[in-house]
Amino acid sequence: FLSGIRRVEFADFWLADQFCSFSYTSGGLVYVICIYSAKFNEQTCGSEARIWVAQWALASLPMFIRLVQCLKRYHESMLRMHLLNAFRYASGIIALLIFDLWRALGTPSGYLTTWSIANTFYSLFSCAWDLCMDWSLLSLQSPYPFLREELVYSNYIYVYYIAIILNVISRFAWIIYIPVPDAGWDFRLRSFIVAFLEMLRRLQWNAFRLESEHLGNVDQYRIVREVPLPYTLDD
Numbered sequence: 001f002l003s004g005i006r007r008v009e010f011a012d013f014w015l016a017d018q019f020c021s022f023s024y025t026s027g028g029l030v031y032v033i034c035i036y037s038a039k040f041n042e043q044t045c046g047s048e049a050r051i052w053v054a055q056w057a058l059a060s061l062p063m064f065i066r067l068v069q070c071l072k073r074y075h076e077s078m079l080r081m082h083l084l085n086a087f088r089y090a091s092g093i094i095a096l097l098i099f100d101l102w103r104a105l106g107t108p109s110g111y112l113t114t115w116s117i118a119n120t121f122y123s124l125f126s127c128a129w130d131l132c133m134d135w136s137l138l139s140l141q142s143p144y145p146f147l148r149e150e151l152v153y154s155n156y157i158y159v160y161y162i163a164i165i166l167n168v169i170s171r172f173a174w175i176i177y178i179p180v181p182d183a184g185w186d187f188r189l190r191s192f193i194v195a196f197l198e199m200l201r202r203l204q205w206n207a208f209r210l211e212s213e214h215l216g217n218v219d220q221y222r223i224v225r226e227v228p229l230p231y232t233l234d235d
Helices: 009-019 021-039 052-076 081-105 112-134 156-172 173-177 187-219
Strands: none
Touching: 009 052, 009 187, 021 052, 021 187, 052 081, 081 112, 112 156, 112 187, 156 173, 156 187, 173 187
16 A cells, blocks of 8 residues: 555565455455345345445555556656556556446446456457466577576466466456356356365466566576676686
């Protein structure tokens, strides 16, 4: 919450990324409070109720924190990649807003189509960022196709490819929200599936994100006590 005031460190944006996976939980907290206050009256707290504004605000709060962190990092480093990342989180906030509008106003308003387009853009953007920036994969110089030159888990190369596929699937899990006639899937069940897949995606994201950060620190000699000299002392 102090991202715009003090310097943003790795632990700050790493923790904020964890909270981004709790968007569904954060938004659902408003519904839980409402449904208990209304003594389980669905009409008071259903999708047509006006609580969607509070749901969107809480669900998008983690993304907003990350957006501020990205702007702060850009201000400190003047690297445009942080502006690009800020734009990514802004697109996610907009996608969440359109989703809640669709839930509140219904499909005749056309929000479903707009939300699908916005979320497709955000998912593609996030997939590319996950693989190229956060995990440092998809290198053309790698001895292993679409990976990187150095791998911590070099004995388990197949794990990287599985993680790439699962990451893409999880990023597009929101597709099951799109109404299908006679599908018989309760909305809350679909929400649970999406939230569960996001939890699994975040677990594997953490492993490969920390691996990428560790290798980056090694390359820049930030986690060694002595920097090796390019010559011997005898010379």
